[in-house]
Amino acid sequence: MNPSLSRLLNKAQSLKSLKFVHARLLVHGSFALSHLVLNKLLRLYARFGSIHYAHKLFDQIPQPNAFIWTALIHGYVENRNYLKALSLFSKMREDSVLPLKFTLVSVLKSLARLVRVKDGEAVYGLGLKCGFCFDLIVQNAVIDLFMRCGEVDLATRVFDEMEEKDLVSWNSMISGYGNNGRVNLARKLFDEMLERNVISWTSMIQGYFKAGEKEEATLLFDRMATKDLASWNVMVSGYMDVGDVHSAQSVFEAMPVRDAGTWNLMISGFCKAGKMEVAKEFFDKMPSKNIASWTMMIDGYVKAGDVSNGRCLFDQMPEKNLISWSTMIGGYARNAQPCNALELYKQYKNQV
Numbered sequence: 001m002n003p004s005l006s007r008l009l010n011k012a013q014s015l016k017s018l019k020f021v022h023a024r025l026l027v028h029g030s031f032a033l034s035h036l037v038l039n040k041l042l043r044l045y046a047r048f049g050s051i052h053y054a055h056k057l058f059d060q061i062p063q064p065n066a067f068i069w070t071a072l073i074h075g076y077v078e079n080r081n082y083l084k085a086l087s088l089f090s091k092m093r094e095d096s097v098l099p100l101k102f103t104l105v106s107v108l109k110s111l112a113r114l115v116r117v118k119d120g121e122a123v124y125g126l127g128l129k130c131g132f133c134f135d136l137i138v139q140n141a142v143i144d145l146f147m148r149c150g151e152v153d154l155a156t157r158v159f160d161e162m163e164e165k166d167l168v169s170w171n172s173m174i175s176g177y178g179n180n181g182r183v184n185l186a187r188k189l190f191d192e193m194l195e196r197n198v199i200s201w202t203s204m205i206q207g208y209f210k211a212g213e214k215e216e217a218t219l220l221f222d223r224m225a226t227k228d229l230a231s232w233n234v235m236v237s238g239y240m241d242v243g244d245v246h247s248a249q250s251v252f253e254a255m256p257v258r259d260a261g262t263w264n265l266m267i268s269g270f271c272k273a274g275k276m277e278v279a280k281e282f283f284d285k286m287p288s289k290n291i292a293s294w295t296m297m298i299d300g301y302v303k304a305g306d307v308s309n310g311r312c313l314f315d316q317m318p319e320k321n322l323i324s325w326s327t328m329i330g331g332y333a334r335n336a337q338p339c340n341a342l343e344l345y346k347q348y349k350n351q352v
Contacts, residue, residue, distance in 0.1 A: 008024070035065055046075025082109075101135050104132055105138060117151055136169070148179075174207065177189070179207070208238075232255045236262060239269075240265060271303075291323075
């Protein structure tokens with residue numbers, strides 16, 4: 001790619017600025033020079049959430065190569081439209097375009113999120129034919145697929161047969177064992193690791209919480225030399241999940257930095273515990289609320305039977321989405337107020 005074009009694209013920090021750069025490329029005739037430019041544009045449109053625009057651009061390319069196909073497939077995966085990514089992959093195969101290893105990684109990620117293990121095995125077989133199955137990033141994607149689909153023994157076999165392993169490989173196994181109720185195997189691997197990062201520690205702590213072993217989780221957290229926001233949040237979430245709201249609050253108060261997710265964990269936890277007054281205190285102190293914060297509080301109120309306070313918050317929301325509308329409408333229905341539910345539903349339809 002021309003260095004000046006690359007700099008121009010790298011300056012695009014938003015969808016608006018990207019469209020401006022794209023327009024300049026079209027005006028100056030630079031657009032048709034290279035598939036690299038198209039690849040970069042596709043990835044940037046997807047990154048800024050405009051995957052439909054990326055697809056329109058893709059449709060204008062006469063003979064997209066494997067990199068172009070992969071860029072769009074990856075874009076759909078990053079935007080969590082896994083079925084569309086798989087549909088594109090099928091079309092890519094129909095057009096007799098050989099996949100890259102990165103194509104297979106994106107496809108395996110889609111199948112993992114959709115828990116389609118049989119299709120995953122077929123893609124793994126395709127990777128074998130293409131010579132990618134001994135590639136580290138492909139093997140890591142396969143481990144993640146098998147673990148997410150509950151095929152722990154298959155994941156273990158892939159891991160054991162790997163000639164090369166990196167931190168992603170080890171961490172995927174530890175996380176997978178923990179998520180599948182095999183925390184002892186997770187700890188065995190954790191202890192065998194010559195090198196660990198924050199993700200290794202956090203995955204192991206999460207595994208202990210899932211197994212209900214909060215004491216082990218606490219001991220491990222206290223041993224961590226370096227803690228990041230994610231590890232602190234896992235502790236808050238873990239304590240809330242096992243009903244230990246006091247420990248969750250202690251961790252929250254000890255945190256050097258918090259984000260909106262941290263505050264939402266506290267609000268959600270107290271709502272689930274039926275402690276709406278405490279949840280409201282955290283909500284009121286929250287420096288920057290998002291839609292999830294408001295919706296959690298509304299959900300907490302309506303589940304506690306306090307529909308009026310729920311509606312009061314709902315009316316104060318600066319912005320609403322489908323989930324917040326559904327929560328309030330469902331809250332009326334749950335609390336035997338069908339007329340109010342219907343009236344609110346009509347309001348929603350009028351705003352769509």
